[in-house]
Amino acid sequence: MTAIDSERKSLNFPLLARKIRQYLRSPSTQLAAVVALISYLSYAYAHISWTNPALISVSVFTGAFLPSYAKLSNKAELWANNRFGFVTAGRLGRFAPQYAFNLAVFWIMYWGGALNRDGIASVGGFASAALLTSLASQGAQYISLFLFQRGIGDANRNVLAGLSATMVLVAFGTAGVPIAREAFLAVGLGFGALVFGIGLLSDIRSKVAPKGGIGLFFGTFNPFHNTHLAIIQRAIEERGLDKVIIHPTLIPRLHADAFRKGQIRVARLENGFQIYETTEKADLNADYFPSGRQFLPPETRRVLIELAVAESGLGDKAEVVFYREIYDSKGFRGVIAEVRRRHPGVRLHGLHGTDAGGMSVRATMDECGWIYPWRILRRDKVSATAIRRGAKGMTSAVVTDVLEQLTANLPVVTAGGRRFRNDNGVLTEGE
Known part of the structure; x- marks a missing residue:
């Protein structure tokens, strides 16, 4: 019995190795790794927390699980769309797990000492920072895919550029850096109004159509x-x-x-x-x-x-x-x-x-x-x-x-x- 089990394990090893290679070669995996690296460098520089364990742990976790988190967001949006049939409901469905994720991330970094507390306070605290970050990232992804659908750029590269720019802005904005803080507040609120405003207008048109x-x-x-x-x-x-x-x-x-x-x-x-x-x-x-x-x-x-x-x-x-x-x-x-x-x-x-x-x-x-x-x-x-x-x-x-x-x-x-x-x-x- 042991020999058979050993043979099965040895036969499955090449398959496991191939799956690992495919995972590492995945554009989604590579995108997640780059976003996590840029996020770490931005926060470490802006908040002066290069060796902070909380920041390092969050960055590694983000790089490893960002693709799974994206799938969860997609499923939540699809469920809300099927349940209610309104664009706004679907976007709220996508927003909910993103906000929960960002809220947990900011809480861990805040209490782990990875963030400048005065900087976080200047944008309304870590809950407000998580809210604005979620709105900004949704807007960045929306614009990235909007451009791709019109033949501008590649979907993955567009999203990578959008998320990377957002991460840099969030890091410096939550550190209280002048101009960056104001830009972070404006982008978060502006992108939120854009994404949810377009959806709300669409829902209104669906109900009051001539x-x-x-x-x-x-x-x-x-x-x-x-x-x-x-x-x-x-x-x-x-x-x-x-x-x-x-x-x-x-x-x-x-x-x-x-x-x-x-x-x-x-x-x-x-x-x-x-x-x-x-x-x-x-x-x-x-x-x-x-x-x-x-x-x-x-x-x-x-x-x-x-x-x-x-x-x-x-x-x-x-x-x-x-x-x-x-x-x-x-x-x-x-x-x-x-x-x-x-x-x-x-x-x-x-x-x-x-x-x-x-x-x-x-x-x-x-x-x-x-x-x-x-x-x-x-x-x-x-x-x-x-x-x-x-x-x-x-x-x-x-x-x-x-x-x-x-x-x-x-x-x-x-x-x-x-x-x-x-x-x-x-x-x-x-x-």
């Missing part, structure tokens, strides 16, 4: 199911929409970037779905597949939407568009700009659910000007993940029919009076 105009419905639609149809039908009725423009995601920005870096790949085709998997280059701290690993090709998802809309009788109220070049270069921001160009002066409403994808689309729309959100709380049991795993009764009859033909890998798929060539799950009209 009727009439065009609805925008974006998402992966992987596949298009009954809740998607219900969202369109309810939004048209409640907002008095002239029509709804539907545009599916082609390749999500997260996946396009990961494919380019060789972090994920298509492993195989299964029941018409492309199955994604991570590679050795993947970031262990990144969630590449928040909505699952199975994806229908975008051309096929477009066909399913068209068929379902036609079958439901919404053909005159819903338009499926596919601006491939615009989406590939500018994402949904480009699609929104194109809709505005084609429909000048028309009021726009953004349709979405309260899952991760829906709230991500909501954020994009909020950043593109005065669009009125229309959201539906996801309380039903319809799940695209369940459908991909074989669940029945969650899609319209025509979508169910096509999925069954894809599962059978038929070379020609027929549905809704149309014929499609099936090339490894990609549906192309005609034979």
Whole structure:
């Protein structure tokens, strides 16, 4: 028995070593280490506490656990979004664990003698310092990712630059250094007002929206199911929409970037779905597949939407568009700009659910000007993940029919009076 156990341990050692190498190579791990180092150097210099055990311990802990803490913040925001459906609630959900973390950090450093007590008192005490730091870091991350989504910089480098600048400012501001203290107070309050103000305006627009105009419905639609149809039908009725423009995601920005870096790949085709998997280059701290690993090709998802809309009788109220070049270069921001160009002066409403994808689309729309959100709380049991795993009764009859033909890998798929060539799950009209 001992020999077997020893053999199992020796066989697992290479796997453990590989996991450790992947963790150390992770951009998130490296970002955390750099932020922790910059934080230590800034506080040690500003507060003259180079050898303080509390500061050293906090810096090491931050470097080791910052990625896990970031995941916790993401989960808290997602829970609040799904529970309440308001942007402000989601941001409060993210803010709560960040403030708790910073409060603990400042308390430890304060009572451990790592901080200049007069400096901390000048910004309202360690609880106030933790509050302002949380607001400043949220604002820095928001602006960093805002720039990245517009093609400026890299996501990790932007966040690193934003957090590093924030840490330096916080360190000198809490030390009571003139100008730095005032800048820290202004940035904390200003970024807090920016992040929560944008969310609050979005929530107000969602409740006091006027009727009439065009609805925008974006998402992966992987596949298009009954809740998607219900969202369109309810939004048209409640907002008095002239029509709804539907545009599916082609390749999500997260996946396009990961494919380019060789972090994920298509492993195989299964029941018409492309199955994604991570590679050795993947970031262990990144969630590449928040909505699952199975994806229908975008051309096929477009066909399913068209068929379902036609079958439901919404053909005159819903338009499926596919601006491939615009989406590939500018994402949904480009699609929104194109809709505005084609429909000048028309009021726009953004349709979405309260899952991760829906709230991500909501954020994009909020950043593109005065669009009125229309959201539906996801309380039903319809799940695209369940459908991909074989669940029945969650899609319209025509979508169910096509999925069954894809599962059978038929070379020609027929549905809704149309014929499609099936090339490894990609549906192309005609034979």
